[in-house]
Amino acid sequence: MNLLKFFTAGSVDDGKSTLIGRLLYDTDSILADQLEALQQSNRKNDDGTIDLAILTDGLRAEREQGITIDVAYKYFQTDKRKFIIADTPGHIQYTRNMVTGASTAKLAIILIDARNGVVEQTIRHSYLVSLLGIEHVVVALNKMDMVDYSETVFNAITEKYKTLADELKLKEVTFIPVSALKGDNIVHESKHMEWYQGRSLLHFLETVDVEDKQSYNLARMPVQWVVRPQTDELHDYRGYAGRVLSGSFKVNDRVTVLPSGSSSVIERIEIFDQRPEEVHAGQSVTLHLKDNVDISRGDVLVNADHLPQNSKLIEADVCWMDARPLDESITYLLQHNSKVTKAKINEIVYKVDINTLEKENAVDFKLNDIGRVVIKTADELAFDLYTDNKANGAAILIDSRTNLTVAALMFRAVADY
């Protein structure tokens, strides 16, 4: 059985929390004591039924304000698959929390209120999905019960959304008409929409193909830790421990160590007491090399025939996440997997108005702003372009005065100056 992480984009007004509550409720994922706590709560729907939204709003402030502020993770499973839901806030002031939840997701559910159609928020959420390179998109047209389950309404909105999806180059988009409140097409197929021949949301989530389709060649493993027991019997043991970011490594593969550029051959692969011949993206492993090479944390082992980019000057999309605006005079820390180096923003190329998708000249760059910058790093970075290899194409910026994570970076090109 495999695992699918997805996130939901929308606001409470679109019925986002109700949709998640419905998924959990109709798959029997809510336990009796949690249900009892729900029934005792003062928050009820107008018709007196349980307000499923409070299942996901975990913080006091969220329950008080009736909004989602930070991402909450929910877990459920069916016979076919295990799911992790990142329930992310939809309001513009919490964009950074949505990006947090979305960064590890393979699928996005974008909620549209069928009464309102594609609105500014839909454009913003879809833009973030495209920016983060989320592979699969489900557009859930919610509150179909409020528009008489009308096929005409559904078709009009999907047509409009397809134009947006083309503009944003979204790859796989699936449209599902639902009513989270009434339970139509969430888990059970709706009896009110004979005209819809597709799968229910859950059925879709259970069957969508989310296997990694990556080039075998993009083998990358940042070294997190060097295992050196230094005991008498294991005197020469030297294992490079890390998680395979992408691609595959096999025994006898030639690897290059970056940034030094030295190279060797894989002698042995260990996963605790196992000695696999081959390991793949996602696995945490220990590699042994035939030669004694100088390797420490922050270095990355890659397929010697398919080297990543190597540069100190990089063009990147940036999502700013701190209350202090971007400051071109400050030296930040850039963390790229296990590598940390000093970095400066050399240039702000443009800022994107995420409600209209217009690019504009930027004089400043503040919390939740998104745009393109040129970054200069102290050490060379061994990276891939985010579109080619997400796992090795992203980084964060840290403000060393506050130690806060202030930006998400997606590498788009080697900057040529």
Add this chain to the structure above:
Amino acid sequence: MSKYNLDYLDELEAEAIHILREVAGQFEKPALLFSGGKDSITLVRLAEKAFRPGKFPFPLVHIDTGHNFEETIAYRDKMVERLGEKLIIGHVQESIDQGKVVEQTGKNASRNALQTVTLLDTIEKHGFDACIGGARRDEEKARAKERIFSVRDEFGQWDPKRQRPELWNIYNGKIHKGENVRVFPISNWTELDVWNYVKRENIDLPSIYFAHYRDCITRNGQLMAASPFLNMDEEDIVENKKVRFRTVGDMSCTAAVESEADEIGDIIAEISASKISERGARMDDKVSEAAMEDRKKGGYF
């Protein structure tokens, strides 16, 4: 192009090992908080997978309420001996003797809440900058909101409104002196995942997780083990029942469930069919809707 797909347990395991190695790489003085429960036992197995044949780059730390199930302590000592790793114990009794905390009184008295002070004192005494814990997001709704690297201020407090963004699998462990980070490698595991992993890895657990006969009393609708740590009076009727525990905490706040499950396959079947969450058997969470959030803000695990 090649296609491959990790099984969910392999994926959860690989993620947890990656997080443990990040702790080792990023911090000067980490520690692994060990309670003797299945979640921290799972952490220990994951640490073996992350660092063997080397030593753990951190000691195990047990915050001992003094109100333990003796089976847990026996298990702990045997395990530490097998591992050959260092164990540090922080005693709640010491905090009481020093007058830093006051023992609760009354029928529902428990030492659970007192642990926070002992924990913070132990962190300060040893200068730990990162504490690895076995909390999971599926346990409770405040935990569902917490980051994997959760920064605490000098007083150990969690501020849910000022959490750092946590992007991709990149963990920012930078802190100021005096602060520390709580790290939760099995955040994304569910109770059932832990049990399935325990089964797959053939991990030995304290016997109280399995059905056994024990003297119990019923308190607030929950079955509690009759023990000297529970303030009992004539109204409490002691009954011998076949029970097991779903979580292992302080004896005065951990309730048992009636069960016939005496081997791991039965336990997995029982949990799969259960309609009660494991935290449903924790008196400490029953206080209010925000009980866990408030305790975490105060420095709790």
